[in-house]
Amino acid sequence: MARLAYCTDVDRSVVLSSLERRGWTAVGPEDDWNFYWASTNTTRSLFSVDSGYRMGDHQMINHFPTHYEITRKDLMVKNVKRYRKELERDGNPLGERNEQGRYVHLDFIPVTFMLPADYNLLVEEFRKSPNSTWILKPAGKSQGVGIFLVNRLAQIKKWSRDSKTPFNPALVKDTYVISRYIDNPLLIGGKKFDLRIYVLVTSFRPLKVYLFKMGFCRFCTIKYDLNTQELDNMFVHLTNVSIQKRGVGMNTSVALCFAMGVGKCLTKHFVQLFGLKTEVVIQMADLLPSIQNAVRLTRTMPLHISLHLHSQAEYNSIHGGKWSMENLQLFLEGTRGRKVTDKLFSDINWLLVHSLKAVAPVMVSDRHCFECYGYDIIVDQNLKPWLIEVNASPSLSSTTANDRIMKQALIDNIIKVVLPPDGIPDVHWNKVPPSENLTDFELLLDEEIAAQLENARDRGQASNLPRWR
Amino acid sequence: MNRDVTRLMEHMRKEDGYASVMQSLERLVASHPELCDADDYREQLLALVRSSRCQRRLQNLVQQTVLSRPDLLYPPGYPLEAIQEPLDYMRRAQRAWERRLYKSLNAMSAELGMPLARLRPPAQQQKMVERPEEASQDEPVELERFRPVYAPKDFLEVLTRVENPNYAASSSDFLYGMVRLPLPVPDLAELQQQFEELGSSRLQHLSMSADLPAAGKPHLSVGQYREMLGARLLELDDAPAAREFAKLGVPQSQRGELWCQMLGVRPDARHTAKLEELNRAVLQHQLLADRLVARDVQLTAGNDDQYFVFSELLRATLLRFLRHTAPLEALTPLPGRPARATAAGAPDTPLAYPPCGVVPFHGFSMYLAPLCFVLSEPTRLLMAFERLYSRYFVLLHTLSSRPDGIVSLSLLLERLLREHELTLWLHCRRCRVQPLRLVFRWLVRAFSGYLRVSQLLSLWELVLAYDSLRPLALLAAAVLAYRRASLLAATSQQTMEAVLADLSSIRVLPLLRAVLGRWTA
Numbered sequence: 001m002a003r004l005a006y007c008t009d010v011d012r013s014v015v016l017s018s019l020e021r022r023g024w025t026a027v028g029p030e031d032d033w034n035f036y037w038a039s040t041n042t043t044r045s046l047f048s049v050d051s052g053y054r055m056g057d058h059q060m061i062n063h064f065p066t067h068y069e070i071t072r073k074d075l076m077v078k079n080v081k082r083y084r085k086e087l088e089r090d091g092n093p094l095g096e097r098n099e100q101g102r103y104v105h106l107d108f109i110p111v112t113f114m115l116p117a118d119y120n121l122l123v124e125e126f127r128k129s130p131n132s133t134w135i136l137k138p139a140g141k142s143q144g145v146g147i148f149l150v151n152r153l154a155q156i157k158k159w160s161r162d163s164k165t166p167f168n169p170a171l172v173k174d175t176y177v178i179s180r181y182i183d184n185p186l187l188i189g190g191k192k193f194d195l196r197i198y199v200l201v202t203s204f205r206p207l208k209v210y211l212f213k214m215g216f217c218r219f220c221t222i223k224y225d226l227n228t229q230e231l232d233n234m235f236v237h238l239t240n241v242s243i244q245k246r247g248v249g250m251n252t253s254v255a256l257c258f259a260m261g262v263g264k265c266l267t268k269h270f271v272q273l274f275g276l277k278t279e280v281v282i283q284m285a286d287l288l289p290s291i292q293n294a295v296r297l298t299r300t301m302p303l304h305i306s307l308h309l310h311s312q313a314e315y316n317s318i319h320g321g322k323w324s325m326e327n328l329q330l331f332l333e334g335t336r337g338r339k340v341t342d343k344l345f346s347d348i349n350w351l352l353v354h355s356l357k358a359v360a361p362v363m364v365s366d367r368h369c370f371e372c373y374g375y376d377i378i379v380d381q382n383l384k385p386w387l388i389e390v391n392a393s394p395s396l397s398s399t400t401a402n403d404r405i406m407k408q409a410l411i412d413n414i415i416k417v418v419l420p421p422d423g424i425p426d427v428h429w430n431k432v433p434p435s436e437n438l439t440d441f442e443l444l445l446d447e448e449i450a451a452q453l454e455n456a457r458d459r460g461q462a463s464n465l466p467r468w469r
Numbered sequence: 470m471n472r473d474v475t476r477l478m479e480h481m482r483k484e485d486g487y488a489s490v491m492q493s494l495e496r497l498v499a500s501h502p503e504l505c506d507a508d509d510y511r512e513q514l515l516a517l518v519r520s521s522r523c524q525r526r527l528q529n530l531v532q533q534t535v536l537s538r539p540d541l542l543y544p545p546g547y548p549l550e551a552i553q554e555p556l557d558y559m560r561r562a563q564r565a566w567e568r569r570l571y572k573s574l575n576a577m578s579a580e581l582g583m584p585l586a587r588l589r590p591p592a593q594q595q596k597m598v599e600r601p602e603e604a605s606q607d608e609p610v611e612l613e614r615f616r617p618v619y620a621p622k623d624f625l626e627v628l629t630r631v632e633n634p635n636y637a638a639s640s641s642d643f644l645y646g647m648v649r650l651p652l653p654v655p656d657l658a659e660l661q662q663q664f665e666e667l668g669s670s671r672l673q674h675l676s677m678s679a680d681l682p683a684a685g686k687p688h689l690s691v692g693q694y695r696e697m698l699g700a701r702l703l704e705l706d707d708a709p710a711a712r713e714f715a716k717l718g719v720p721q722s723q724r725g726e727l728w729c730q731m732l733g734v735r736p737d738a739r740h741t742a743k744l745e746e747l748n749r750a751v752l753q754h755q756l757l758a759d760r761l762v763a764r765d766v767q768l769t770a771g772n773d774d775q776y777f778v779f780s781e782l783l784r785a786t787l788l789r790f791l792r793h794t795a796p797l798e799a800l801t802p803l804p805g806r807p808a809r810a811t812a813a814g815a816p817d818t819p820l821a822y823p824p825c826g827v828v829p830f831h832g833f834s835m836y837l838a839p840l841c842f843v844l845s846e847p848t849r850l851l852m853a854f855e856r857l858y859s860r861y862f863v864l865l866h867t868l869s870s871r872p873d874g875i876v877s878l879s880l881l882l883e884r885l886l887r888e889h890e891l892t893l894w895l896h897c898r899r900c901r902v903q904p905l906r907l908v909f910r911w912l913v914r915a916f917s918g919y920l921r922v923s924q925l926l927s928l929w930e931l932v933l934a935y936d937s938l939r940p941l942a943l944l945a946a947a948v949l950a951y952r953r954a955s956l957l958a959a960t961s962q963q964t965m966e967a968v969l970a971d972l973s974s975i976r977v978l979p980l981l982r983a984v985l986g987r988w989t990a
Contacts, residue, residue, distance in 0.1 A: 189778040189841075219778060319774035327775055327842075330721060330923055335845040338696070338722035402774060 002423035004034035009042055012396040014404065018411040034425050035415075036061040040392055043067075047366075055368045060418065060425035064204070064369045067392040070359045071373075073177045074139035076390060077112045083358035108351040108387050112179035114139075122178060126153045133181040182386055186379045188331065193217045193323070195377040195385075198394065198410055199352055199444075202418055202431050204365035206447035209356055210417060211349065212372075213440050214406050217323040320399035336383065344383045351377070351385055353445050367427045370418045372410070413440050477541060481534045486735050490526050497523055529708045533733040536936070537860065556870045562631045563868040566624075570828055573618055578757050581615070585822055586756045594752045615764045617831035621913040624866060625906065628876060631868060646883040647905045652870055654880045657889065657988060660943070664935060666716045667943075667978075668985045675718025676927045676978045692720065699723040706730060715934035718978075724926065725843040731933050732856040736848045744848050747789040754792070758823040762787045766834045775922050776838040783834050783841070786851055790825055790837075796855050797826035827863070832910075835917040836862050839925050857929075861938055865913050878912055878942040879905055885946040889988040893953050902962045907969055908945040915941055919972045927977045944977060947984035951975075 005027045006019045015037050019026075027033050029042070038046070038061055046053050047065035055061070069075050084106050087095030096104045113122045115136075126132070185192050198212035332341040352375065374394025378386050396411075398404035416437045420429040432449065481487055497517065498504060507513050518524055535541055540552040554560040578585050589597075629647045636651050655663070666672050673684060675695050683694035695718065702714050703726050711730045719727050729735070766784050770776040776783075790796070823829075837854050844850045864874045871877065886894045886904055897904050911919055915938075916928055931940040948969070949956065955968045 190781050191778065316772065316777070318772045319777045321777075323774070323778055327778075327922060331842050333721040334724055334843040338720070341722075400774070 004424065005032060006035040006037070007031070007033040008037040009039050010037055010393075010396065014396050014398065014407045014411050017408065018415060021412075022415075032056075034058055034060065038062060040067065055366075057427045058425050059368055061369055062371060063392060064201075064363055064371050065366060066362065066364045067371060069362050070355070070390050071392045072139055073112075073137060073389065074114050074175045076355070076359070077109060077114070077177065077179075079362060080106075080109055080355065080358045083354075105350075106354060108347075108354070108385065110180040110182060110386055112177060115176040115178055117175075123153065133183055134178050135181045136176055136178045139175040139177050182378050182380055184381045186381050186383065188217075188219075188328075191219050193219045194388065195325075195328075195348075195375075195379065196394070197325075197348070197352070197375045197377060199356075199373045199375055200370065200414055200417060200441060201356060201373065202370045203367070204356070204360045204363040206451070207353075207356060207360050208431055208446045208448070209353060209444040210438065210441040211352065211444045212410055212413070213325075213442055214409065215325045216406075217325070217328055219321040219323060317400055320403055322400065322403060332383070340383050344379065344385065348377065348385045349444055351387055355387055355390070367431075368425075370414070372414055409440055413438075417441055472545065473541070476545060477531070477534060480538050480541065481530060484530060484534050484537075484733075485740075486526070486530050486533070486733065489735070489737070490523065490530050493526065494518070494523050497521055525705065525707045529706070529733065532708060554869050556633075558633050559631065559868055559870050559876075562627070566627050566868060569627075570618060574757070574828060577616070577618075583757050583760070585758075586754055589753055589755045597752055615760050617765060617768070618761065618828055620831040621910040622906075624875075624913065625909045628868065628879065631876070646880075646887070647903045648876060648879045648883065650876060650880070652877050652880055653872070654877060654884050655939075657885070660939070661985070661989065663937070664940070664943070664985075667931070667940075667981055668989065670982060670986065672717060674978045674982075675720065676923075676976070677982075696720045696723070699727065703727065703730075708733065712934050712936070715930050718927065719930055721843075721923075721926070724930070725849070728843060728930075728933060729849060729853055732853055732860075734849055734852045734856060736846075736852060740848050740852060743793075744789070744851065747792050747851075750792040751785075751788045756791060756823055758791050758829060759788055761829050762791065762834065765829055765831060769832050769918065770834045770838045773835075773838070773918055776835075776841070776918070779838060779841040782850075783837055786837060786847065786854065787829070787834060789847075789851055790854065791823045791827075791829070792825070793851070793855065794821070794824050794826075796859050797821055797824070827858075830866065832914050832918070835914050839917055839922060839929065842922055842926065857933075861932060862915060864938060865915060873938040875912060878938060879909070881939065881942040882908065882912075882946050885942070885988075886949065890946070890950050890953065893949065893956060896957050897965075900960050900962075900965075902965055904949060906962075907965055908949065911945055911948075911972075912941055916944065916972075920975055920977070921973050924975060924977045931977075940981075943981060943985075947980050948972065948975060950984045950987070951980055 004022075004024045006024045007027055007029050008015060008019065009029070019035070019037070024035070029036070036042075036059070040063055043061060043063040043065065045051055046055075046061070069079060084095055084103050087106070088097065088103075089095070094105050098104050111125060113119075113125070115122070185194075195215060195217055197215035200210040200212065202208045202210070329341060329345065332344065355375075371392060372394065374391040375387065376389040376391070378388055380386065396407055398407055416439065417433050418425075420426050421434060421437075430448070432446070498514070501517060504510060504513055504517070518527070540547070540549070543552050550560065554563065574585070625647075629649075631648075631650060633650055636649075661668050666674075671684075673681065673691050675691060679692040680690050683689050683691045686694055689697070698714060699720055700723070702711055703723065708730055711727050715727060715731065763784060766780055766787070770783050771780045827833075836858060837850075840850060840854055840857070844853055861873070864871055865878075866875065868874070868876060883905060894904070915932070916925055920928065928940060928944060932938055952968055956965055959965045959968055
């Protein structure tokens with residue numbers, strides 16, 4: 001095993017333990033590192049023109065420079081739409097559309113529009129399905145900051161009028177993305193869930209995709225709202241709020257929602273102010289710094305604020321609300337049948353591959369790079385998967401023992417797959433890992449090998465190369 | 470002979486599928502009007518029935534009746550008590566255990582100031598209907614005050630203290646084990662006969678050979694072949710055939726249906742109406758046992774990373790189960806006797822408490838949890854659970870001399886170890902550790918919560934297919950045999966428990982085959 005020099009600016013034990021275990025030495029970013037487990041910010045500055053940094057033949061980094069093409073919601077949607085239109089234009093059967101104008105084979109993202117650019121298209125869609133609910137998200141943000149649900153066109157119109165920034169596409173700094181809310185998600189045990197799937201990409205041209213077999217379902221633990229108090233003007237009113245903790249095992253947190261006169265408001269960004277044990281009086285002055293921070297992040301001035309008290313069932317440290325994909329498959333096979341279950345899983349693989357194919361033409365396929373994406377997928381009641389989001393830096397913190405074991409296996413396995421057989425990063429390696437290195441990864445697509453097989457078949461030669469799935 | 474048939478008919482009439490079988494028979498006869506004038510009416514009728522589907526359905530019905538009413542094997546007028554439990558001392562021990570349980574239940578009720586049952590105030594009923602998810606969270610503080618009525622280890626203590634007054638316990642046969650009772654227990658040769666398919670390595674079990682080519686049909690994989698056979702069986706609706714099929718593994722997608730066939734679960738409108746009635750009963754009355762169930766779900770299934778998803782479903786189903794009196798009738802031939810309580814307004818009519826006749830204990834919800842992976846419809850889930858429980862699982866926590874009872878299973882386990890894993894047995898003896906104590910909780914829970922779901926379903930399938938709980942004892946002994954090396958290196962109870970703590974990597978069929986093969990070699 002080669003002893004490499006590594007660098008990391010992600011302080012996560014699952015990463016550090018995998019790197020240390022191999023006997024690698026830690027160095028700084030200025031030194032001669034072979035392997036860099038970086039954050040997206042560092043990657044951006046490393047690859048930026050001003051930095052003038054040139055990576056050597058024996059260096060490897062865990063992000064592609066243009067990863068935002070798939071992780072920013074607006075760019076991802078744009079790339080998928082462009083991909084579909086090209087296939088349609090070329091007469092490729094994959095680009096086939098049905099009478100309603102929906103793509104038959106590539107309908108894996110909910111109907112989405114960019115605001116303010118596609119405003120008119122949105123209005124048309126709204127007229128077609130007046131009872132639909134839509135979810136409005138800022139394109140560049142993560143962690144659920146500034147997300148709203150709307151169900152009336154009037155709400156959007158008001159938002160566009162009241163917004164401080166002019167409604168000029170050239171001047172608006174923050175694009176918003178509005179997509180159809182999946183209001184019929186598959187429920188198991190009466191609970192909603194989404195899927196988290198890890199996908200490793202070692203190259204975009206030719207596309208090489210590996211699926212991590214240990215994906216999982218994340219079940220919703222939030223139970224219900226307790227109480228709402230509205231404050232008209234946050235700066236003028238300074239009243240005290242009395243909150244009582246309810247029940248054993250309940251973590252009461254205060255969620256600050258910014259309603260800009262737009263319908264219901266949903267935010268995943270819980271501002272956990274206090275670990276409330278008993279009855280407590282909260283001064284408005286204590287809330288002010290958090291409010292100011294949130295305003296800065298969303299860059300909007302709220303019309304009014306509502307204070308939601310959420311009672312979140314205490315985080316169970318044994319299962320953490322996470323269910324393995326294996327159990328999901330077993331459950332679906334047992335209760336829905338084998339055919340539809342197999343179809344769901346192959347639809348998921350299809351979604352993964354085509355979302356990456358859509359983005360491949362605009363990605364800089366730097367040979368020094370690999371990337372592990374965290375896909376968030378929701379399954380609806382017809383067992384159809386929908387792509388919600390792709391994360392370039394999926395969370396590496398662990399909530400339960402099983403979680404920790406899985407993430408450790410993930411990192412360890414990634415390193416095994418991305419390094420050449422001799423263990424030293426090499427830009428000239430053909431990036432075809434031996435099958436015993438895959439372990440918990442499954443090869444979804446390797447365009448290079450697929451092309452070789454095609455050629456071999458055309459020339460009538462037998463081949464024992466791994467097959468494309 | 471005729472008397473037995475009359476008795477059989479009497480019980481058959483009460484069975485669930487009776488009405489529909491009679492209907493189809495009538496329809497069959499009505500469609501052959503030429504029968505009425507025939508001279509040999511009887512022979513022709515018999516021939517007609519034999520050649521039609523009714524034959525199979527009738528067979529199913531008869532088999533179901535006989536299996537669920539073992540008292541039919543006894544002459545009429547035989548005292549019920551003796552049928553339930555022929556051995557005097559065992560009966561007394563079970564009664565004593567029950568008295569202890571019921572006393573403890575009463576004490577808990579007095580201590581917490583909660584009546585065993587009471588009417589729910591209408592406001593609360595309204596809330597339950599409108600916001601069911603909130604209702605499940607009501608008074609969570611209170612749940613902590615409820616202790617489970619008992620745990621498997623308490624039961625083990627009671628079991629080991631049972632003594633046969635006619636049997637001198639100092640006999641050398643049982644000197645080393647915990648259970649000192651002279652109940653008949655099969656040896657390996659008998660087990661091999663009973664579980665022929667388990668030991669035979671040339672027969673392909675689905676869970677071991679799913680992707681291998683099927684013997685006799687090499688163009689199909691075993692998985693595909695079994696699915697094809699399973700589909701045909703589902704149409705047949707023949708319980709004995711389903712059992713034979715299940716001995717070699719049922720594909721997961723067909724398990725729900727086939728298990729229902731084997732258990733005789735055929736829900737019709739009556740059952741759906743019953744379910745509605747039970748839902749109403751849940752709203753109207755609040756039982757102390759409800760809290761026990763809620764607490765149990767919270768502690769066991771709610772903390773299990775495979776079953777936590779179904780917590781709500783488990784709670785709802787068990788609340789219905791508690792109020793359903795049908796299990797009580799099914800339990801009558803069994804040794805347990807439910808607690809009797811009298812309502813405040815009617816002191817002369819004792820009712821069973823809880824109405825289903827079963828006091829939920831720590832881990833009770835784990836009997837139901839694995840079923841959520843094969844059945845999702847509430848009526849079928851409840852019915853299948855009731856049958857599974859009253860036919861098999863109840864024997865795991867009542868004292869009886871039945872060959873499938875927990876006492877016999879414990880004896881079987883100890884015998885297997887003593888005869889085939891002597892080194893391990895002696896090692897445990899030297900370290901003053903009783904192997905039964907290490908594995909008892911697996912037996913009482915039928916391994917639920919200890920094995921991975923897919924493996925557990927395979928194990929329960931064996932229980933259904935062979936209509937016997939012995940595979941549980943076999944598996945327990947096999948696990949000990951498999952981990953022999955680590956157990957021999959351990960010297961204390963704690964270390965041994967640590968060796969046996971994690972069963973998630975156990976694969977049931979390969980293990981049973983390997984160990985049985987080793988013992989018979």
